[in-house]
Amino acid sequence: MNLRRDQPEASATGPRVALFTDTLGDVNGVSRFIRNIADRALATSRPLTVLTSTNFPVPQQPNIINIPPLLAMRMPRYENLELVLPPVLKLLAAARALAPHAVHISTPGPVGLVGLIASKLLRVPALGVYHTDFPAYVERLFHDDSLAFVTRAVMRWFYGSFAAVFSRSDEYAAAVESLGIDPRRIPRLRPGIVLENFSPRFRDPARMTALAGPGLRVLYAGRVSVEKNLPFLTRVWSLAADRLRRMNLPARLVIVGDGPYRAEMESALAGTDAVFLGFRHGLELSLCYASSDLFVFPSTTDTLGQVVMEAQSSGLPVIVTDQGGPRSVVREGQTGFILPASDAPAWADRIVDLCAAAHTRARMSRAAHESMQTCSIAASFDHFWAVHARAAGFTSPA
Numbered sequence: 144m145n146l147r148r149d150q151p152e153a154s155a156t157g158p159r160v161a162l163f164t165d166t167l168g169d170v171n172g173v174s175r176f177i178r179n180i181a182d183r184a185l186a187t188s189r190p191l192t193v194l195t196s197t198n199f200p201v202p203q204q205p206n207i208i209n210i211p212p213l214l215a216m217r218m219p220r221y222e223n224l225e226l227v228l229p230p231v232l233k234l235l236a237a238a239r240a241l242a243p244h245a246v247h248i249s250t251p252g253p254v255g256l257v258g259l260i261a262s263k264l265l266r267v268p269a270l271g272v273y274h275t276d277f278p279a280y281v282e283r284l285f286h287d288d289s290l291a292f293v294t295r296a297v298m299r300w301f302y303g304s305f306a307a308v309f310s311r312s313d314e315y316a317a318a319v320e321s322l323g324i325d326p327r328r329i330p331r332l333r334p335g336i337v338l339e340n341f342s343p344r345f346r347d348p349a350r351m352t353a354l355a356g357p358g359l360r361v362l363y364a365g366r367v368s369v370e371k372n373l374p375f376l377t378r379v380w381s382l383a384a385d386r387l388r389r390m391n392l393p394a395r396l397v398i399v400g401d402g403p404y405r406a407e408m409e410s411a412l413a414g415t416d417a418v419f420l421g422f423r424h425g426l427e428l429s430l431c432y433a434s435s436d437l438f439v440f441p442s443t444t445d446t447l448g449q450v451v452m453e454a455q456s457s458g459l460p461v462i463v464t465d466q467g468g469p470r471s472v473v474r475e476g477q478t479g480f481i482l483p484a485s486d487a488p489a490w491a492d493r494i495v496d497l498c499a500a501a502h503t504r505a506r507m508s509r510a511a512h513e514s515m516q517t518c519s520i521a522a523s524f525d526h527f528w529a530v531h532a533r534a535a536g537f538t539s540p541a
Contacts, residue, residue, distance in 0.1 A: 157528065158244035158535040159190040163234075163258025165250040167209070168199025169225065170400075170422055171366065172449035173274045177249055179337055181206055183524040191528075192241055196229035196254050208237055229254050235261055243267055244535035249274065251301045259301070268306035268534045272332060273319045276467075279444040283370045299323050306534040309527075311447035312468030318446075330530055334472060335523025336452050336515070343433050343458035343512060345426070351434035355418045358393030359498050362435035362459065364428075364450045365442070367402035367419075372441040372464070374404070375487065377411050379441070382491035384415040387498060394498050399423050399431050432457035436504060437497050443467050443484045452518060455479070455511035460504055462493055472518070478511040 162181075166174045177193060184191035185206055195201065196212045212227035234254070238246070238261040246262040248255045248271040255271075262269035277298060282291040299322040302308050308324050309332040310316040319329050351360065361380075365371055380396045387394045396417040398408070409419055423431050432438075438454035438461040448469030454461050455472070461479035463469040473479040482489050497504055 157189060157532050158537055159241060160192070160245050160247055160528075160531050160535075161238050161241050161243040161258070161261065162191060162193045162247040162249060163238075163254050163261070164193060164195050164248075165197075165227070165252035165254040167193065167195045167207070168197045168201045170424075172447075173249065176274075176449065178202060179335075179520045180524050180527060183520055187524075189528060191247075192243075194234055194237055194254070194258070196227055196234065197225060198227075199225060210234055210237065227253060229257055231257050231260075235264065238265065244537070245270060245306075245531045247271060247531065248305075251277070251298060255301075259304075269304065270307045270309070270531055270534055271302065271305050272309040272311065273302070273315060274311065274446060276315065276318060276444050276446055280370045283372075283444060295322070307530055309530070312471040314468050314471055315446045330526075333523045333526040334447060334452060334518050335520040336449060336456060336518060337520050338456055338516065338518070340429055341432060341453045341456035341515075342429070343508070345429040345433035345457065347430055347434055350430060354420060354431070355397045356395055356416075358395050358416070359437070360395055360397050360435040361437045361439055361494060361498070362397045362399065362431065362454065363439050364399040364431070364454070365440070367398060367400050367405040367408060369404050370442075370444055371402075371404075372443055372484065373408055375485065375490075376439065376441045377408055378487045379439075379490040379494070380412060380417060381415055382487060383494040383498075384417075386491065386495050390495070390499065392498055397431070397435060399428070429457070432459065435459055437494065438462070438479075439490075439494065440464075440469055441484070441490070442469065445469055448472065452515055456515035456518075458508040458512045460497060460507035460511055462490065472515075474510070474514060478507060478514050 164177050181193050193207045196210050198215050201209045210230055210233045212229050214228040216226050234257045245267055246258050246269045248258040278291050278295040281294045302322055307328050308319050310319050310329050316329050320326055398419045401421050432454055438459040440451050440463050443464050443466035446468045451461050451469045452472050455478055463473055464484035465481050466484045470481045475481050480493050
C-alpha cells in the first residue's frame with residue numbers, strides 16, 4: 144500500500160501535523176496535555192489534527208478525529224484504561240487526506256504504531272514525546288527484569304527512527320538517551336499547563352468541607368495504583384496521622400483519582416482520616432487543589448508530574464521524591480520539598496511540620512503559585528510547534 148503524496152505546499156500557518164495517540168478519552172496527564180494542545184492549535188489557527196481510536200468520549204471539535212476501534216477491552220486491573228485494535232486502513236486514509244508535513248506520535252501503543260507506519264508511507268518525519276517510562280512501570284508492577292528488558296528493547300525499536308523525541312524533564316533525557324537516541328534529537332519540551340484553570344482564586348473551604356470533611360487537607364491527585372508508589376504513601380500517612388492526632392491537629396489525606404490500588408489503600412488507611420473522592424473534573428478539580436493545604440506526590444516513575452505543576456499553580460506547597468521528573472518543577476525549600484523516595488519517617492516529619500506551620504505554608508503557597516506563572520500551555524505549545532516546523536523543513540514555525 145503506497146500512501147505517499149507529493150510534498151504538499153506549505154501552509155500559511157506552518158506545517159500540517161497529524162498527531163496519533165492511544166489516550167485521549169481516559170483520565171491521565173497525557174490525554175489532558177493532548178487536549179490542551181489541540182485547543183491551543185485551534186486558538187492559534189495552527190493545522191494540528193489529533194487522530195485516535197477509542198470508545199471513550201472525546202472532545203467534539205474540528206481538529207480531533209476519532210475512528211471507532213475494531214475491538215476494544217478494558218485493561219485488566221485498570222478498568223479506566225482501554226486496549227484497542229484500531230482500524231488501521233481507515234486511520235492511514237485519514238492521515239493521507241490530511242497531507243501532513245510531520246507526524247507526531249504521542250504513545251507507543253497500537254494507534255501510535257499506525258502513526259509510525261503513516262510517517263514511513265508518507266515519507267514525513269516522525270516526532271514524539273516520552274510521556275511514560277514504560278520500562279520502569281513494568282519493573283515496578285511485575286518485578287520481572289526480563290520483562291523490563293523486553294519492554295526497553297521494544298521502546299528502543301519504536302523510537303529509534305524518530306526525528307526528535309521530546310523529554311518532559313532533564314531527569315528523563317538520560318532515560319531517552321539510554322534507548323539509543325542521539326542527545327541532539329532529545330529536546331526538553333517546555334513544561335506547561337492551562338494556568339487559568341489552576342489558581343488560588345478557586346479556593347472554597349466551605350464546599351471542600353462538604354466534599355472531604357473539616358481540618359487541614361493533604362492532597363494527592365492521580366492514578367491510585369502501585370506504580371505511583373502509593374503503598375509508600377500509605378505508610379507515610381499512617382505515621383503522620385498518628386502524630387497529628389496526638390498533637391490535636393485535625394488533618395485529612397484527600398485522594399483524588401481512582402485505580403486498582405484504591406480498595407486496598409482504603410482498607411489500610413481505615414481510621415486515619417483518609418478520604419477518597421474518586422475522579423474529579425473541571426471546576427471541581429480546580430476547587431480540590433485550591434482548597435487543600437499541601438500536596439504530596441510519591442511517584443518515582445513520572446516523567447514530569449503535571450499534577451505537581453497544577454498543585455503549585457493552585458497555591459499548594461508540594462512534597463515529591465528525589466526520583467523522576469517532578470523534582471524538576473519544584474524549588475527545594477521555596478515551593479516544596481524533594482525527599483528520598485523510600486524514607487517514610489522523613490515524609491511524615493515534613494507533612495507534620497507543614498501542617499503545624501501556617502506561616503510557612505502561606506509563604507510557600509505564594510512562592511509555588513508565582514513559580515508556575517511562566518509555565519503556560521501557550522509557551523509549551525509554541526515550543527512544541529517550533530520543533531515540528533524545523534523537523535518538517537520550515538525556516539519559520541509560523
